[in-house]
Amino acid sequence: MSSPSNLPFSGHVAIVTGAGSGIGRATALALAQAGANVLGVGRRKDALDETARAHANIEVLSVNLVDDGAPAQVVATAVERWGRLDLLVNNAGGTAVMPLAEADKQVIADLFHLNVVVPSMLAHEALPHLRTSSGSIVNVSSTYGHRPMAGGSHYSATKAAIEQMTRSWALELAAEGIRVNCVAPGPTRTDVMLAAGLTPEAVNDMYAYEQARIPTHRIADVDDIAHWILRMAEPAGRQATGQVITVDGGLELI
Numbered sequence: 001m002s003s004p005s006n007l008p009f010s011g012h013v014a015i016v017t018g019a020g021s022g023i024g025r026a027t028a029l030a031l032a033q034a035g036a037n038v039l040g041v042g043r044r045k046d047a048l049d050e051t052a053r054a055h056a057n058i059e060v061l062s063v064n065l066v067d068d069g070a071p072a073q074v075v076a077t078a079v080e081r082w083g084r085l086d087l088l089v090n091n092a093g094g095t096a097v098m099p100l101a102e103a104d105k106q107v108i109a110d111l112f113h114l115n116v117v118v119p120s121m122l123a124h125e126a127l128p129h130l131r132t133s134s135g136s137i138v139n140v141s142s143t144y145g146h147r148p149m150a151g152g153s154h155y156s157a158t159k160a161a162i163e164q165m166t167r168s169w170a171l172e173l174a175a176e177g178i179r180v181n182c183v184a185p186g187p188t189r190t191d192v193m194l195a196a197g198l199t200p201e202a203v204n205d206m207y208a209y210e211q212a213r214i215p216t217h218r219i220a221d222v223d224d225i226a227h228w229i230l231r232m233a234e235p236a237g238r239q240a241t242g243q244v245i246t247v248d249g250g251l252e253l254i
């Protein structure tokens, strides 16, 4: 579908991982509304199809990103479909509530694979195309990528890794015209804790606890986060690279 040429992402092609739900779905939709053609990626076909139905500029690919060859398949799909790639949003991720006393080698390895290895290989595969388009990467971290999280040390460590990779890739790629930035959400109402195995009651308790602590006393909704992902990616933001913007109602300040 063609878009009016005055939109900020008009003519651009974006990949958004984790686009079947939560922050990823909101980001895919916001990018499409801002003129981009979007490839939304995730495992659940039905969830992705629901995202695609929200805007004609969104197409989807159902794939498990931890599978061998998946990052290359994702990038090839976007480039074969639209002939270019301008933006990679590394949003898909997982979390685990796991105190040190319960540390499990496989859980740690799986978290690092999904939250660190997958975005790295997607960025690697995207690189030749981002060089051509002077494109950009937006990684999704967390407030807990730069503050401690009792009971969530390994999740926190994966997000610290993506923040540090953001800075290093930004420095490495700046001279080639590629920008790399990161959005670090605070508590945001999505299914991420349910996906990590918490009961709905435990999730509600967690949000109530966080809402009381957050200086603005507000849990983010997904559009609050998508807004900043677009701001970091849009061409008018061209002077910002290597930055981590925290969107958490002031939680990181306390």
Ligand SMILES: NC(=O)c1ccc[n+]([C@@H]2O[C@H](COP(=O)([O-])OP(=O)(O)OC[C@H]3O[C@@H](n4cnc5c(N)ncnc54)[C@H](OP(=O)(O)O)[C@@H]3O)[C@@H](O)[C@H]2O)c1
Binding pocket: 017, 018, 019, 020, 021, 022, 023, 024, 041, 042, 043, 044, 045, 047, 063, 064, 065, 066, 091, 092, 093, 094, 095, 114, 140, 141, 142, 143, 184, 185, 186, 187, 188, 189, 190, 191, 192, 193, 195
């Ligand atoms: N919600 C919060 O409070 C919060 C706070 C800070 C940071 N974040 C970060 O925000 C990002 C998005 O999370 P969310 O809150 O929007 O939760 P979410 O709705 O659970 O989104 C996670 C997405 O990742 C996809 N995904 C997970 N494993 C995958 C795999 N192996 N292959 C392909 N896709 C996979 C999921 O889709 P499928 O299950 O269909 O594969 C899902 O759409 C994550 O990186 C998370 O760490 C969230």
